Every structure is written in structure tokens, then in C-alpha cells.
Amino acid sequence: MRTRLRLLAPLVLSTACASVQSPSAGAPSSPVNSSSSERPFGTLREQAERQQSWLRERMDTALPQLMRKHGIEMWVVPMREYNEDPVFKALSAPTTFAARRRTIYVFHDRGPEKGVERLALGGGSQGGIFTPRRAQQQVSQGGQGLRQAELWGPDQWLVLKQVLEERQPQSIALDISRTFAFADGLSHGEYEGMAEALGPDWVNRFKPSGGLPVDLLAWRGADEVRFYEDETKLAWNIIETAFSNQVITPGVTTTQDVQWWMRQRLTDLGLDTWFQPSVSVQRQGATEEQLGDNPVIQRGDVLHCDYGVTALRLNTDTQHMGYVLREGETDAPEGLKVALKTSNRLQDIVFEELRPGRTGNEVLKIARKRMTDEGIDGTIYSHPIGLHGHGAGAMVGLWDRQEGVPGNGDHPVMANMWYSIELQATSTVPEWNGQRVRSAQEEDVVIDAEGRVHWAWKRQTQFHFVR
The missing domain is CATH 3.90.230.10 (Creatinase/methionine aminopeptidase superfamily)
Incomplete structure (x- = not known):
């Protein structure tokens, strides 16, 4: 005392x-x-505005360079709420604390002229960083008509399949690694659900993302x-x-x-x-x-x-x-x-x-x-x-x-x-x-x-x- x-x-x-x-x-x-x-x-709001500008720069400048450096055409990052991929910190806005139910980020490199397309299947746009794409259904509102409800279960894998079929990537990079924890964020359950929904033709195009998530997290x-x-x-x-x-x-x-x-x-x-x-x-x-x-x-x-x-x-x-x-x-x-x-x-x-x-x-x-x-x-x-x-x-x-x-x-x-x-x-x-x-x-x-x-x-x- x-x-x-x-x-x-x-x-x-x-x-x-x-x-x-x-x-x-x-x-x-x-x-x-x-x-x-x-x-x-500064205030939390001032801090968040500064962090958001960092996120924008990381996505606009670092991501295309690093995807091409590591030879990745498409990068798919699925995760569930409270079981986020380690790279989530490099992809999310400062006002986002966890993935939304299931969130699937898709990055598709369309070449130097068109740049990298950024899709969010589930979750928000992270302050305009991603283009959201939803799986929805009509649900009753107790006699007040119908409304749209976001789905986050197996239907999201079907939306991913639609995205793949539209873009036809030759390879799909996933965060699977026995070397880096930062590149090993795909859980076994998410892999099984994704593989089952997509089918063997797409599974055969899976490959490890290698050093991409590592370098994106490291880039400042x-x-x-x-x-x-x-x-x-x-x-x-x-x-x-x-x-x-x-x-x-x-x-x-x-x-x-x-x-x-x-x-x-x-x-x-x-x-x-x-x-x-x-x-x-x-x-x-x-x-x-x-x-x-x-x-x-x-x-x-x-x-x-x-x-x-x-x-x-x-x-x-x-x-x-x-x-x-x-x-x-x-x-x-x-x-x-x-x-x-x-x-x-x-x-x-x-x-x-x-x-x-x-x-x-x-x-x-x-x-x-x-x-x-x-x-x-x-x-x-x-x-x-x-x-x-x-x-x-x-x-x-x-x-x-x-x-x-x-x-x-x-x-x-x-x-x-x-x-x-x-x-x-x-x-x-x-x-x-x-x-x-x-x-x-x-x-x-x-x-x-x-x-x-x-x-x-x-x-x-x-x-x-x-x-």
C-alpha cells in the first residue's frame, strides 16, 4: 500500500x-x-478521416502493383464475423470493426488500363473502396408487403460463382500458407463451403496467394x-x-x-x-x-x-x-x-x-x-x-x-x-x-x-x- x-x-x-x-x-x-x-x-473522427485516406492510397496504389508483382489475376478473400482474415486490417475502413456475417472480397486485375476491380460480396463498401454486390431474397413484412433481405449463407457462394463465370479468371488466389500466418487466413470451413458451391472446375484454378497479403499488410x-x-x-x-x-x-x-x-x-x-x-x-x-x-x-x-x-x-x-x-x-x-x-x-x-x-x-x-x-x-x-x-x-x-x-x-x-x-x-x-x-x-x-x-x-x- x-x-x-x-x-x-x-x-x-x-x-x-x-x-x-x-x-x-x-x-x-x-x-x-x-x-x-x-x-x-486528434478526435476519433479526425483519426478516421486520416486512416480512410491511407486505405484509399493502399488500394489505389499498392494493391495493383503487388498483385502484378506476385502474378495474381484474381484474389478472393472470404471471412466470417469474428473470424477475420489477418489481411482484413489492410482492407477495411476505420469504422469497420469486424466482417459483416460473411464477407467475400474479390480483387480482379483487368490490366494496367482498367485497373483492379474491387467487389464486396456482403458487408459495406468501406467508404467507397469496394463495389458491393448482394445476394437478396424477397421476404414478408407481416402484411406490409415485401422487402429485400441480404443473404449471407450459402447464397453468397453462388454470387461468387456468378462473379467467376462473368470474369473467367485463369487462376484464383486464396490465403492458404504453411509459412506465413498473414497469408493463411482462409479457414477450413470457409474453404469447404466455397469448394462445394463452386465445383471442381473452379477449384482446379485455386492457388495460394503467396506473399501478396504479406506485402499488402506491410506496405506503408x-x-x-x-x-x-x-x-x-x-x-x-x-x-x-x-x-x-x-x-x-x-x-x-x-x-x-x-x-x-x-x-x-x-x-x-x-x-x-x-x-x-x-x-x-x-x-x-x-x-x-x-x-x-x-x-x-x-x-x-x-x-x-x-x-x-x-x-x-x-x-x-x-x-x-x-x-x-x-x-x-x-x-x-x-x-x-x-x-x-x-x-x-x-x-x-x-x-x-x-x-x-x-x-x-x-x-x-x-x-x-x-x-x-x-x-x-x-x-x-x-x-x-x-x-x-x-x-x-x-x-x-x-x-x-x-x-x-x-x-x-x-x-x-x-x-x-x-x-x-x-x-x-x-x-x-x-x-x-x-x-x-x-x-x-x-x-x-x-x-x-x-x-x-x-x-x-x-x-x-x-x-x-x-x-
Whole structure:
């Protein structure tokens, strides 16, 4: 109870404003522009208008390019309410939260001049993105005549069959994959119902959609990049406040106190996260087992957090390091600063090797060789990010698969996508009697249309300090 009382004052102070000046030794973060301190990204209506423009750009620009890149003439995406295909996030308007009963999206590439036709068999137009096509029947209104009722059962498969017969595609791509979860959204029940209704002639034209849903989910437009900088700034801002005396009182505050403050902060802003924040401690002379699951933060501790913000369906993923200054200290010990610089150097290597056209496994192999050649004891486990936290695209290692990730890691990196450069470097710290300290960092990057890599905002090069 004492801990909760001591935390109450900083909690109220911090929730009073969305942007707080940085308490760290580095340059202060820029506050997120906002007409209201509790609405860092505007009203829900303003957010939805912005998201709708992103959807329009994705459908008008990215979809035709990607269908032709993957050699897909027709792409059919059926789903049922609350059992949506993972690609649904890339296809639906911000005011649509689930598929309508059964929704079947049909994309037909009619060539560069006519473009890609977009049909919705069931559900709405998603703000004018799709042309709806309905299966309807006449139903009685209790003596008040007849009305049209939308059907969503087997009749929708018959409408799909009509669409196929009218367009006569040579092949029909479906989201079936043993490699990518993002390309494996067609449920077994939907496949059986569709195959039964369409018949063997059409079933023989089925083929996997391959990397199309993966790349469509990964693709990001220019205004999304502009928004992402502000979202990343907000993530930084919250971490800077969490790793300061506004939230932490050495000898009193526990790591779980900080975790819950970080999560509550997002809820107070009307935002969300895609995973429970984590905060951990490394302490001179103490093992992880000795510290336990919820240690009280003490002076001299090295802090680490893993934190994600979800806003306008887009996700951040950030890991930063902090240090609790001892009495009389004005900076971290030199050995700890070297440890942070070492993980920064590993960030440089991955940043430089992350190039469109290379597979994730190729990036990993080249980066690990450079890491080893430079004598860095590290691990690389970077991943795409965007509409999902662990997003669609090529993995660049897993913490337990440093030799490469079969299948998923063989997918190529592309332009117009985002990555979380996630890694760790372990260093010996002389001031801690040679104890090894793990500097784990994660920072989001943008790969632009020309294939150049940029930090979404910036990266951490100095500890956040609790004084």
C-alpha cells in the first residue's frame, strides 16, 4: 500500500498532460502537437478521416502493383464475423470493426488500363473502396408487403460463382500458407463451403496467394510515415517519464508499478498497446533469480523496458535503457555507457544491411558476420511492424534462431515498409567487477520508396536517468 501511495502523486501529474519535457541527460523530446493534451492525435473522427485516406492510397496504389508483382489475376478473400482474415486490417475502413456475417472480397486485375476491380460480396463498401454486390431474397413484412433481405449463407457462394463465370479468371488466389500466418487466413470451413458451391472446375484454378497479403499488410504510405514519427515521439515521451523521478522513487517503486503506469498512461490518452509493457532490472552483484519477478528499484540499478503504442491501427515497439543514479553520481559509470554504445553499434550494422531485395536471412547473415568481426557479443531478432506489432514481412532472426528463420526469413525486404530493429549486446562492465550487462535496444525504422532506411524519429544513445 505504501508503494501505491507514493506513486499516486506522479501518476496524477503525468496524466495531466500528454507531453512532458525529457528528464534524461540527452536532448529533450519534442512534444507531440495536439489541440488537446488528452488527444495527441486528434478526435476519433479526425483519426478516421486520416486512416480512410491511407486505405484509399493502399488500394489505389499498392494493391495493383503487388498483385502484378506476385502474378495474381484474381484474389478472393472470404471471412466470417469474428473470424477475420489477418489481411482484413489492410482492407477495411476505420469504422469497420469486424466482417459483416460473411464477407467475400474479390480483387480482379483487368490490366494496367482498367485497373483492379474491387467487389464486396456482403458487408459495406468501406467508404467507397469496394463495389458491393448482394445476394437478396424477397421476404414478408407481416402484411406490409415485401422487402429485400441480404443473404449471407450459402447464397453468397453462388454470387461468387456468378462473379467467376462473368470474369473467367485463369487462376484464383486464396490465403492458404504453411509459412506465413498473414497469408493463411482462409479457414477450413470457409474453404469447404466455397469448394462445394463452386465445383471442381473452379477449384482446379485455386492457388495460394503467396506473399501478396504479406506485402499488402506491410506496405506503408507517405502520410503514415509522417504520423509514425509523432507516434514514436509519444512512445519516447512516455518512456522518458516512466524512467524518471516523476514515476520512480528509488527504494520504493517496483518494476510492476512502472509497467502498470506505462499501460495506464495510454488508456488515459484514449490509446492502446499490443502487449503488456515490461520493465526489468540488472543490479551489481545480483542474478536475475535473486532479483525475482517484481524487484524494488534501487540506486545503481540498470533499467530496461519494452513498450508499444497502438494508435490508428499502427503499432510502435521500443526498448530503452535507464540508470538510477547513486548518491553523488551525475552520470552512469563508463562501463555501462560503453555497453550502450556497443548495442548502438550493432544497431548501426543492422540499419546499414537492411536493404530491399535482400531476404531477412541474408540481412541476418551479413549483419552477424560484421558483428562477430567487430567482437560484439550480441543477438539480432528484428521484425517488420505496422498494422501488427510483430508485423507482416521477412523476419531478421529470432532470439533462438540466429542461424536464420526457414520460410519466413526467406521473404524479401521491400521498399515502403517498416521494421523494428530489435537486438541486444552483452558487455563486461569493469565498475561492476567484470559483471556482464545486457544492453537490449529496439527502435523503429522506415524504409522509404527509394529503399533508404530512416529512424522513425531517432534512437537512444544515452541512458534515461532516475536521479
